[in-house]
Amino acid sequence: xxxxxxxxxxxxxxxxxxxxxxxxxxxxxxxxxxxxxxxxxxxxxxxxxxxxxxxxxxxxxxxxxxxxxxxxxxxxxxxxxxxxxxxxxxxxxxxxxxxxxxxxxxxxxxxxxxxxxxxxxxxxxxxxxxxxxxxxxxxxxxxxxxxxxxxxxxxxx
Amino acid sequence: xxxxxxxxxxxxxxxxxxxxxxxxxxxxxxxxxxxxxxxxxxxxxxxxxxxxxxxxxxxxxxxxxxxxxxxxxxxxxxxxxxxxxxxxxxxxxxxxxxxxxxxxxxxxxxxxxxxxxxxxxxxxxxxxxxxxxxxxxxxxxxxxxxxxxxxxxxxxxxxxxxxxxxxxxxxxxxxxxxxxxxxxxxxxxxxx
Numbered sequence: 001x002x003x004x005x006x007x008x009x010x011x012x013x014x015x016x017x018x019x020x021x022x023x024x025x026x027x028x029x030x031x032x033x034x035x036x037x038x039x040x041x042x043x044x045x046x047x048x049x050x051x052x053x054x055x056x057x058x059x060x061x062x063x064x065x066x067x068x069x070x071x072x073x074x075x076x077x078x079x080x081x082x083x084x085x086x087x088x089x090x091x092x093x094x095x096x097x098x099x100x101x102x103x104x105x106x107x108x109x110x111x112x113x114x115x116x117x118x119x120x121x122x123x124x125x126x127x128x129x130x131x132x133x134x135x136x137x138x139x140x141x142x143x144x145x146x147x148x149x150x151x152x153x154x155x156x157x
Numbered sequence: 158x159x160x161x162x163x164x165x166x167x168x169x170x171x172x173x174x175x176x177x178x179x180x181x182x183x184x185x186x187x188x189x190x191x192x193x194x195x196x197x198x199x200x201x202x203x204x205x206x207x208x209x210x211x212x213x214x215x216x217x218x219x220x221x222x223x224x225x226x227x228x229x230x231x232x233x234x235x236x237x238x239x240x241x242x243x244x245x246x247x248x249x250x251x252x253x254x255x256x257x258x259x260x261x262x263x264x265x266x267x268x269x270x271x272x273x274x275x276x277x278x279x280x281x282x283x284x285x286x287x288x289x290x291x292x293x294x295x296x297x298x299x300x301x302x303x304x305x306x307x308x309x310x311x312x313x314x315x316x317x318x319x320x321x322x323x324x325x326x327x328x329x330x331x332x333x334x335x336x337x338x339x340x341x342x343x344x345x346x347x348x349x
Contacts, residue, residue: 012332016303018310050285051304059187064179067205071175074212
């Protein structure tokens, strides 16, 4: 591709003011010497000029108000969701703390605290861990089932 | 107040900032969506969805980025999803009729002087509008971003998620197609 062809490809972009300064300089130098490219550039200018002056369609007057109302509702919903999420984390952490603490408290009350710190893993310990895991598993399954149901209901609404 | 300050306030949950941003961007965003989907009712629905998406995602918005580009990218993704769902063919195929939502008064620029100038200018813009509406979606989009929103090539590339060189060649092709369409409708340059 010779320089003339290269510049010709840039003329539409020149009318759109979308060239780099180096390209702009190249085009300006070339069109000064080339009548064909100068005419071609002039042919692009009215298109670019009219495109810049196209009327802006106006949205309906109620649109901004309706959008704000919906956004406000979304904001509230999101804030509530965030609050519930934080609350859930605190409740879960607290529940774990209670579960673990209850075992130690039980041993202190029954006077067998030193066994709790013993190196062997007693049968009671394993039973306790299994029982606790089962409880949490049941809680987790219930939470998932509730979430699925809630999502289904939301979809129906 | 600057857009940046409004964005910071919105991230803190200030609804007044949202109201200011919507008011500031309403014309540009609506026009962009209308140029893409071509139906006012669909553009209005997408306009609302875009702002809901802004509320949803504002916390993940990187404040060092350009808010304009981010907003238009959200709008674009929603519009493209919508077109894929409703009229997948419209992403490539041109449509014969022009877009709506403009009054006669809108079409007449105050820069034109005599009634004849008004009429001729309005006529030219209608011709350009109709030719532009007939172009494929990616070309309508790049033309509106460059000439109506006055975005730089780099910003257009960011919104349309393509390299700068692609955005540039897309702009060139869109202008060439527009010119071809005008010359096909009005042979001999009579549209001018």
